[in-house]
Amino acid sequence: MTSAPHAADQSRSAGRTSAxxxxxxxxxxxxGxxxxxVLEQRNFPIGELKMLASARSAGKSVAFRDKTYTIEELTxxxxxxxxxxxxxxxxxxxxKYADAAVAAGAVVVDNSSAFRMTEGVPLVVPEVNPEAIEQAGIKLGEKPGIIANPNCSTIIMLVPVTPLHKAAKAKRIIVSTYQAASGAGAAAMAELEQQSREVLEGKPPTMEIFPFQYAFxxxxxxxxxxxxxxNQEEMKMVHExxxxxxxxxxGVNATCIRVPVMRAHAESITIEFENPIDEATAREVLRQSPGVSLMDDRESxxxxxxLDASDRDNVYVGRIRTDLSVTDGRGLSLFVCGDQIRKGAALNAVQIAELLL
Amino acid sequence: MTSAPHAADQSRSAGRTSAxxxxxxxxxxxxGxxxxxVLEQRNFPIGELKMLASARSAGKSVAFRDKTYTIEELTxxxxxxxxxxxxxxxxxxxxKYADAAVAAGAVVVDNSSAFRMTEGVPLVVPEVNPEAIEQAGIKLGEKPGIIANPNCSTIIMLVPVTPLHKAAKAKRIIVSTYQAASGAGAAAMAELEQQSREVLEGKPPTMEIFPFQYAFxxxxxxxxxxxxxxNQEEMKMVHExxxxxxxxxxGVNATCIRVPVMRAHAESITIEFENPIDEATAREVLRQSPGVSLMDDRESxxxxxxLDASDRDNVYVGRIRTDLSVTDGRGLSLFVCGDQIRKGAALNAVQIAELLL
Structure with a gap:
């Protein structure tokens, strides 16, 4: 137990004090x-850093902080x-590889859907259920295991909906998404850009990632x-x-739609509650909620x-209003936007890792 | 009463037999x-045709069928x-001008929101409530008056939702829209195109119609x-x-969102019914409904x-499924697309005019 740097295997057996x-x-x-x-912006403490990818990318260079790293082939x-x-x-x-990482003593924070619904694997949004990690007993350097990062649409929904749930107990959520290209990866973003150019030039759009025209x-x-x-995306929102x-x-009823936007998802959310909750209370609850930025200016x-949410950490929330279709004050509607790559994936995973430090 | 062509004032007093x-x-x-x-494609019978617009456009030419017309200033x-x-x-x-048209003996089919909620003005979707025209007593050449064309989002929702309502009595509709540029007019469509070019070229987008970036x-x-x-668009869907x-x-709870698409609106619709209705029944009801095209192929x-709905007359309907968030079989969700300019505006108005013939 010392604050001086250690070799990984030493620090691991001694409990965590080093990076x-x-x-x-x-x-x-x-x-990736x-x-x-995110690791750089949040000054995440790192001892040694390994950049892993497929054989196709092995040997290429990646910069991080003021060093250059060579990508190694994942084995x-x-x-x-x-x-x-x-x-x-x-x-x-x-x-294929998470078990090997755990066997080698690592805690895996997995951004894929592979283990999300696996019993014993905590599924974590740090603002929502940080306690799930401790309940699973996972500890960096002591008790390796897998922690799953939820689906991007689920994360972006639950950051603002959970505090409202705590305030008035949600019994039913109806959500329609407006999902960005980034959810399908960098190639989908490139396809949206290429198709947009082609359509504007009057050319037929190139369709490789999706079987439909995506531009416009x-x-x-x-x-x-x-x-x-x-579809699976919708059922992820239910089960997760x-x-x-x-x-x-x-109850969760989701309709997931992909729109020609680059990297932030939007969601139109209507919630029915067990207990009444008015707009002012909801707004105050959200104002005090971690990970939420209010943007709800009716006058203007x-x-x-x-675009407001792109490259931002927080989920932006607006259009907070009483649901007109229920008469007893137990319904609210919201419109939210969150960066799919960031809070929907990388940031949430790094926040999970921060809980482990 | 003769089938030979008449001057307008004669045919009017004699009942309609001529165009x-x-x-x-x-x-x-x-x-416009x-x-x-639409008038050309549907071979709508026309005696004399007047092209009216603002002073700015007066004197310009417009082609229709095999004639060229000079635009006259509206007075x-x-x-x-x-x-x-x-x-x-x-x-x-x-x-400003509908009353003058009625005073001159015309039936006005108005695409604006000006008279939609006016008592005595029928608000008509021909597949839904054609009887409203007769109830108001409006007759071409006999009883002039105003007939209002509903809001585009309302029309596109009610064409598929009304037959389901007739089958199982809707009590609550929750709708999130994905609305095209065309709803804000030709200039908004041009702005979306121009902004898309600018963003792809790395230039700042020109914002004249909307105060936000619209492209992507x-x-x-x-x-x-x-x-x-x-917002007003949402309240139109409720009141209309x-x-x-x-x-x-x-109950109607709408969230209206504008997306970077040119001319067809999409809507994610969840309906609660008084009576149970299963997916197969709903699909069969919709298959037999006028103005609806089913496109609901889960396998592929x-x-x-x-884009499927663009330049088409019908409202396209798919994603017909039981609402997972209600447990008693009284909920359905759908995803629909309809051409905003066509069924959402011009076609619906011409269909109203056809009811008058």
């Missing part, structure tokens, strides 16, 4: 790149000496359709809300837009 | 131009001999905010639904997009 050794899995992706920005042996592994390379990579259009989320008529709130009774018609 | 004399007010606008296309004297006046030049023009962004509808926290259905008890994840 953890960190691995980033999928460092070349949109979220955002991990680097099962990549995690020797690693305390904290931030995964964002898709569910199949997480399924929108479409039902491209995740797999379930037998109940909801149940797990994060530890309440399988709250100024409410959140995806 | 009506038609005036188009606001012919240079996006909807669409009036011409109170423009309606002499006119049987049918299609107005789409904004609410203030309608308020979205925002709460720009209509005036009401004291209850709902009540009037068209002649049912002020149905193929549902309506604004």
């Amino acid at each position: 953890p050794n960190v691995a980033i899995v999928g460092v070349t992706g949109a979220v 790149q955002e991990f680097l920005r 099962e042996k990549s995690f020797k000496g690693v305390d904290l592994a931030l995964f964002s390379a898709g569910g199949s990579i997480s399924k 259009n929108l479409f039902s989320h491209n995740s797999d359709m379930q037998p109940n008529g909801y 809300t149940h797990k994060i709130w530890n309440d399988a009774k709250v 018609n100024r409410f959140p837009t995806p | 009506p004399n038609v005036a188009i007010v606001g012919v240079t606008g996006a909807v 131009q669409e009036f011409l296309r 109170e004297k423009s309606f002499k001999g006119v049987d049918l006046a299609l107005f789409s030049a904004g609410g203030s023009i309608s308020k 962004n979205l925002f709460s509808h720009n209509s005036d905010m009401q004291p209850n926290g709902y 639904t009540h009037k068209i259905w002649n049912d002020a008890k149905v 994840n193929r549902f309506p997009t604004p």
